[in-house]
Amino acid sequence: MKTILSFASLFFIFPTPSFSQLIDNKVNISIGLSSADLYGKEVIVKDKFIYPALFPNYTKAGGFSIKSIYKLGPLFSLGGIVDNRIIRNWQSSQYDDFRGSRSGIFALSLTFRIHNRYNNLGVWNRLKVFGEAGPVIGISRLKFESPSLQISNRSNLISTLLSISERLFGIKAGTGIEYNLNKYCGFYFDFSFHYYEIGSELYLDNYIAFSQVSYGVVIRLLKDKRFYYIK
Amino acid sequence: MAHRSKIYFLSGCLFLLCSACRPDMQFDFPLILTGEVTDIDSGGVTFHAMITDLSKSGISEYGFAWGLEPIPDINSSHVIYGKINSTGEISSQVVSDLAPDAIYNVRAFAKNEAYITYGQKRSFKSLGSHPPVITGFSPAAIARGDSVRIFGNYFSTSNDNNFVKLAGKRCEVIRSEINSITVNAPSNVSGKLKIYVDVAGRTAISENFLDIYGPFINYFFPNRARGGDQIEITGGNFSDQGTVKAWIGHIEAEAIFVSPAKIRVIIPPVIAHDTTTLRIMTSDIITEAPYEIAIYSPWSWIAKIQIAPIYAAVGFSLGNKLYFGFGNGDVGDNFNEMFEFEPSSSSRRTITDFPGKYRTSASSFVIGNNAYICQGWNYRYGVAIDTWSLSIEGTWTQKANFPINVTRGSGFAIDGNGYVYSNSSMYKYSPDQNSWSRIESAPAFGYYDVAFGCSYQGKGYLVVYDYVAAYSKYGIWEYEPGNDNWRSLALSPDSARTYPVAFIIDDKIHVGMGWYVQNNTLTRSQKEFYEYSISTNQWRRITDFPTSENTNPVAMNIGRKGYVVATFSPLTGTIWEFNPD
Numbered sequence: 001m002k003t004i005l006s007f008a009s010l011f012f013i014f015p016t017p018s019f020s021q022l023i024d025n026k027v028n029i030s031i032g033l034s035s036a037d038l039y040g041k042e043v044i045v046k047d048k049f050i051y052p053a054l055f056p057n058y059t060k061a062g063g064f065s066i067k068s069i070y071k072l073g074p075l076f077s078l079g080g081i082v083d084n085r086i087i088r089n090w091q092s093s094q095y096d097d098f099r100g101s102r103s104g105i106f107a108l109s110l111t112f113r114i115h116n117r118y119n120n121l122g123v124w125n126r127l128k129v130f131g132e133a134g135p136v137i138g139i140s141r142l143k144f145e146s147p148s149l150q151i152s153n154r155s156n157l158i159s160t161l162l163s164i165s166e167r168l169f170g171i172k173a174g175t176g177i178e179y180n181l182n183k184y185c186g187f188y189f190d191f192s193f194h195y196y197e198i199g200s201e202l203y204l205d206n207y208i209a210f211s212q213v214s215y216g217v218v219i220r221l222l223k224d225k226r227f228y229y230i231k
Numbered sequence: 232m233a234h235r236s237k238i239y240f241l242s243g244c245l246f247l248l249c250s251a252c253r254p255d256m257q258f259d260f261p262l263i264l265t266g267e268v269t270d271i272d273s274g275g276v277t278f279h280a281m282i283t284d285l286s287k288s289g290i291s292e293y294g295f296a297w298g299l300e301p302i303p304d305i306n307s308s309h310v311i312y313g314k315i316n317s318t319g320e321i322s323s324q325v326v327s328d329l330a331p332d333a334i335y336n337v338r339a340f341a342k343n344e345a346y347i348t349y350g351q352k353r354s355f356k357s358l359g360s361h362p363p364v365i366t367g368f369s370p371a372a373i374a375r376g377d378s379v380r381i382f383g384n385y386f387s388t389s390n391d392n393n394f395v396k397l398a399g400k401r402c403e404v405i406r407s408e409i410n411s412i413t414v415n416a417p418s419n420v421s422g423k424l425k426i427y428v429d430v431a432g433r434t435a436i437s438e439n440f441l442d443i444y445g446p447f448i449n450y451f452f453p454n455r456a457r458g459g460d461q462i463e464i465t466g467g468n469f470s471d472q473g474t475v476k477a478w479i480g481h482i483e484a485e486a487i488f489v490s491p492a493k494i495r496v497i498i499p500p501v502i503a504h505d506t507t508t509l510r511i512m513t514s515d516i517i518t519e520a521p522y523e524i525a526i527y528s529p530w531s532w533i534a535k536i537q538i539a540p541i542y543a544a545v546g547f548s549l550g551n552k553l554y555f556g557f558g559n560g561d562v563g564d565n566f567n568e569m570f571e572f573e574p575s576s577s578s579r580r581t582i583t584d585f586p587g588k589y590r591t592s593a594s595s596f597v598i599g600n601n602a603y604i605c606q607g608w609n610y611r612y613g614v615a616i617d618t619w620s621l622s623i624e625g626t627w628t629q630k631a632n633f634p635i636n637v638t639r640g641s642g643f644a645i646d647g648n649g650y651v652y653s654n655s656s657m658y659k660y661s662p663d664q665n666s667w668s669r670i671e672s673a674p675a676f677g678y679y680d681v682a683f684g685c686s687y688q689g690k691g692y693l694v695v696y697d698y699v700a701a702y703s704k705y706g707i708w709e710y711e712p713g714n715d716n717w718r719s720l721a722l723s724p725d726s727a728r729t730y731p732v733a734f735i736i737d738d739k740i741h742v743g744m745g746w747y748v749q750n751n752t753l754t755r756s757q758k759e760f761y762e763y764s765i766s767t768n769q770w771r772r773i774t775d776f777p778t779s780e781n782t783n784p785v786a787m788n789i790g791r792k793g794y795v796v797a798t799f800s801p802l803t804g805t806i807w808e809f810n811p812d
Binding site: 046047048049050051097148149150151152153161200201202203204 | 258260262263264266267269270277279280281283284320322338345346347348349350351
């Protein structure tokens with residue numbers, strides 16, 4: 001609901017009605033916020049080894065993303081995306097292992113986008129519907145509120161392991177829209193599904209799966225200098 | 232311009248790719264995760280863990296630690312394994328050192344040369360495990376305080392969780408493994424002792440005896456006894472120097488005789504049914520009998536019948552049946568019912584056709600197949616002097632009136648005649664002549680009242696007590712009709728009590744319960760019972776009555792069994808049987 005309201009608020013923030021023709025552009029920079037829902041089972045079972053899962057038991061996830069999209073042709077674009085998310089509020093009905101922990105996921109993805117053709121007139125002059133997919137690499141950093149494991153040396157001094165970073169890689173795919181308000185800016189909304197493979201010494205999850213809603217502004221750069229006039 | 236944008240874009244992608252790389256992690260310490268406990272049943276559990284990092288120097292040992300404490304560690308119960316060269320899942324089936332229905336915590340651990348790492352804690356409710364087993368020990372004989380190694384299985388690996396006892400004293404556990412325990416014997420125990428090992432609430436007992444030099448017990452007799460009985464213990468190296476103590480289980484028993492080879496002790500009256508240890512201490516050294524002693528209680532609950540609460544009731548036995556009733560009702564009026572109960576069949580009947588005056592504090596005696604009820608107090612008519620007999624067939628017949636207006640007496644029968652003592656005088660009733668005659672020789676007992684009358688081998692016995700203040704001990708008077716002779720017998724060793732009840736079995740008069748009196752006030756009801764032997768003229772305390780509730784009881788006997796009937800709340804109608812055997 002919060003996501004929908006935030007998205008709707010963009011119409012009020014940028015209410016500019018425009019009837020003028022907009023020219024297409026080559027490069028878009030999108031900056032926006034994201035909210036995610038993680039998927040997976042509460043408990044990981046490997047033969048008889050039963051252990052609480054880390055990522056599926058987080059109930060809050062959000063962050064920001066920056067996209068840079070370069071238009072390759074009338075229907076295709078290529079871009080890069082930087083995503084940074086904070087995942088928190090770990091809850092389990094049976095375990096306390098990761099309670100109070102937070103995970104940060106910093107991900108870079110190369111994205112290939114298919115979108116509708118630019119139109120000189122009408123709604124397709126301003127609205128772009130797209131689908132995109134691409135590989136992702138990144139880092140997950142898990143921070144514990146209290147020590148997960150007790151580590152002692154021979155002097156009985158206790159050291160603790162309060163955080164750990166892991167590499168991840170995977171894919172993402174999604175769809176969305178961009179609406180151009182004027183020749184300088186617009187806004188976007190997209191929905192995407194992410195699947196990253198990951199491994200760690202401190203938890204047994206071997207993937208992160210989540211869906212994400214992202215929304216924000218689009219800064220339009222490098223105009224396509226072909227003009228068409230209507231008689 | 233387009234060329235420049237491509238450069239920007241590709242540069243950005245390269246930056247992102249590079250920043251995604253992370254250094255390869257290799258820890259100084261091992262990493263291990265504790266999994267959920269599985270396969271929980273009465274035979275044990277299975278622990279699971281995942282080793283996720285061997286550490287730079289490898290893992291030298293790993294395992295699981297568990298216990299009832301919140302954070303178990305290597306000092307708790309544990310299983311331990313040696314070196315492991317690969318990461319992955321490990322598990323361990325644990326079949327000992329787990330008590331049923333207890334909540335345990337477990338942590339996996341892994342060690343290298345410098346560090347020990349514990350995984351997260353997992354909790355589980357145990358359903359039990361194998362009890363400990365002792366297969367032997369070495370050496371077979373030691374001096375006090377020396378060490379002995381016990382062999383077996385299913386011991387705890389924690390010194391704190393192996394409870395090893397000798398003669399009831401805990402040994403210091405030096406080393407614990409699942410199949411052996413090494414302990415130091417206590418310095419104050421000796422004898423031929425069985426070794427007790429308690430693990431997780433279950434106990435193993437060695438078959439053979441560990442011989443610790445010092446006082447010892449060979450045997451005792453009898454090996455089955457009840458409160459008040461004497462036990463003779465035979466052994467050696469006993470000393471009468473210093474304190475001599477004995478214990479039946481955890482209850483201290485009085486030692487009444489000590490010699491180098493024999494000790495006699497008295498079974499405490501507070502022990503009911505139990506089969507337990509017998510220990511003695513001489514010269515501050517404790518030793519234990521090689522087998523357990525069986526203690527039994529002569530008291531048993533046999534029935535509860537539905538009657539209204541009454542007090543100052545009368546009770547007697549006729550044939551194989553108990554009779555009790557009359558007395559005062561709860562509202563102060565006389566109660567008009569008598570109850571009949573046959574212990575052998577538990578049959579019961581209420582007798583409502585008593586034709587005489589209802590009464591409280593009546594006296595009774597039994598001659599052959601007839602019971603006689605006389606004296607008493609009727610709220611409407613005052614002292615009731617009408618005498619009635621109840622035949623074994625249940626017929627009431629009026630007899631000659633009691634000669635004087637007295638109450639609160641007790642009666643007995645000898646050679647077909649009845650005798651009732653009351654208020655410093657005694658009268659004899661002859662059924663053949665249906666007449667009463669005074670026994671002139673009867674002494675006055677002063678402030679003493681008569682609680683009970685009975686006969687044995689042609690003599691009458693009266694249990695008397697001080698009903699005014701109970702300052703004095705109570706005692707027994709003996710009457711011999713043949714020569715009209717009275718004799719005061721031994722006073723009870725008991726402290727003062729009033730309103731006791733009594734019954735006779737063979738030559739033993741059993742007196743007990745009643746009230747403790749302080750400052751002329753009944754302060755508390757009592758459950759102590761004493762036994763007087765007519766043959767030896769001696770008293771001894773015996774097993775306590777099962778409750779100290781105020782029961783306003785009546786007592787009687789049938790053959791070699793005594794009976795106590797509670798006639799007042801909260802146990803109204805409850806019948807207990809006393810079986811001396």
